[in-house]
Amino acid sequence: MKASMTETSGFKTVAPSVKDSRATRRARRETREITLIVAAVVVLLAVGAINHRFVSFENIRFMVLNSVVLSLVALGQTWVIATKGIDLSVAPIMGLTAVVTGLLAQGSGLPLIGAFGIALVIGLVLGTINGLLVARLTIPPIIVTLGTYSIYSGLIFIYSNGTQVDQVPAAYAAFGNGRIAPWLPIPIPVLTLAIVLFLCWFALGYTLFGRAVLAIGNNAVAAYNAGVSVISTQVRVYMISGVLAALAGLVFVCYTGSATVTTGTGDHVELQSIAVALIGGTAIAGGRGNMIGTVLGGLFLSVILTALVFLHVPPIWYSAGEGAMILVTVTLGMRQSRAGKAS
């Protein structure tokens, strides 16, 4: 009783400042989302003018579907970055889930629902380990997740033991590629992403937990004094990140039908997910998270990379394009926020 009282009263004292910054923040958020949408449409039209197949329904469906895995990981990453943390271990968590569920499905015909259960357990356990190390032992997040990155990727290696996933049962493939209904051509992974996005968006913007996350990202000591349970919030944030990375791994193995030891870690999903979150308007300094922006960022990245394929740019330049995009969007974001502060 007493604890809840202090919590609510503490929350009230910070409320005005939160409200103040929320007004400016909302304006900035919308510009970032509009910028991303406009940029994506411009790219679509420009490349579509050169090659009409780029704007075909099939290609747009492919681009959206292709962004799902990375966007799922990036949504979890957004939670972590909003608390001023960083999670490098998402890549091995994703890879481990893909390999474990894929191998079980391939070898002993694990049903899809069981795969979901395993993904949930992997994500929860590994994410909780990260969270406890960060919050309980107060080790900086970048070091914790660097260490667990090595440990978790070792687990993939030990579990797979030289084998790899070559094909998955029909139920898995249907989950990874099928549409919701014959008359509704929305792929199931896209629906999954939409549901996860809605939950994340709602939880970050409209629940006590979401406000606590942003408060910790802004000023952890102030949040603590205001009655926010810093440790449990942090642990939960890393759990979310772990679960979403694991879900992304399951979607990946269903979508591609394959998984190897280097799934996730080989493509540097951890760096890409950070990039997507930053492109989406989440501040690396914490205290600001933009779930819709993250998904739009993932989508924009997918559009750009596909456009490079259509423009016959050699694949070696894809990652350079990605890097340039991070620089441009982040420095533009800085300009915007500074202009907002000045006015």
Place this chain on the structure above:
Amino acid sequence: MKEVENTVTARRTGSRFPLDGWERSLLALLVVEIAGFCIGIPGFYDGIGSLLGLTQNFLPFGIVALGLSVVILTGGIDLSVGSMAGLGAIVMAEFWQGLHLSIWLSALLGVGTGAVLGWINGMIITRLNTEPLIATLATSFIYGSVGTALAGENPPAGFPDSFNALGQGEVGGLIPYQLILFVVLAIFFSLLMSRSAYGRKVVMIGYNGEAARYSGMRVPRVICSAYVISGTMAALAGIVLASYYSAVRPDMGDILLLTTITMVVLGGVSIFGGEGRIAGVVMAVLLLGVLRQGMLIAGFSDMVTTMVTGAILLTAIAIRNLVSGRGTGFALLFLRLRRLGGGKVPEAAE
């Protein structure tokens, strides 16, 4: 309350022995480790020469770690060391093969390329006010692409023997050239960071950037120079790797990044900057490098070794945090709470 650990106070209050507590424990661990491996793992000790020769497998990591620790001391981070190492080596190889320059001149140009790449990082960070993590993440993608494009489908290989000696050869069949290079660099960096005005500026900026700015330091210039140092060292490490393999590959630097950050942090450099010494980094390089080689000789796979490295990193930092009481902001918070709790007792007594 324990005093916040700081290299300056540590030197004033510490003993003449040029290592503080953390470095001494690393040194003790290193001695135990080498002794344990020599006794426990058959084939590990095969004469002093082979023991020293083992260092050739991991010293490029150490060279990168030296440069990276300067950046981390300023409170930044450089994620692009891997791609700068690859790109520096490829630039060297292309000058050598394409323009038929002498290999040593090409190597110099490769190292210079690293300095330029580091300078670009520094300019992006200081001029555009970008977070180091983002800026170097972005440039690591870009440098990686440029390296792959330059290397083409058949990257140059088969360098002259005189050059390969840098990575593979030994002086008098005993002391590897790499080891000599590393020792010279380590001494240089150690003196630079602890005895020169520049080094103190770097530590000061990492400890409190605002205070450094108010005291009239040209903070952006010092920060930029830290990235130049990191880029130079990364490219140098790439060239040593090229000489070790007698070949270049654009992705050969990829393995450097996570391991070198581990080495720097295990060496006692605070990831938030402003705290730590080169001696500790050198100890950590040797500790992790010998551990890796020992485990590989003992027949463990590469991945198991990586796992153990990760576990050691976490354990070491957890212990360090618990001992020194200075972790992240939360540790400070708990310290404060403990003080508050302690403060209540005398109040009650009054």
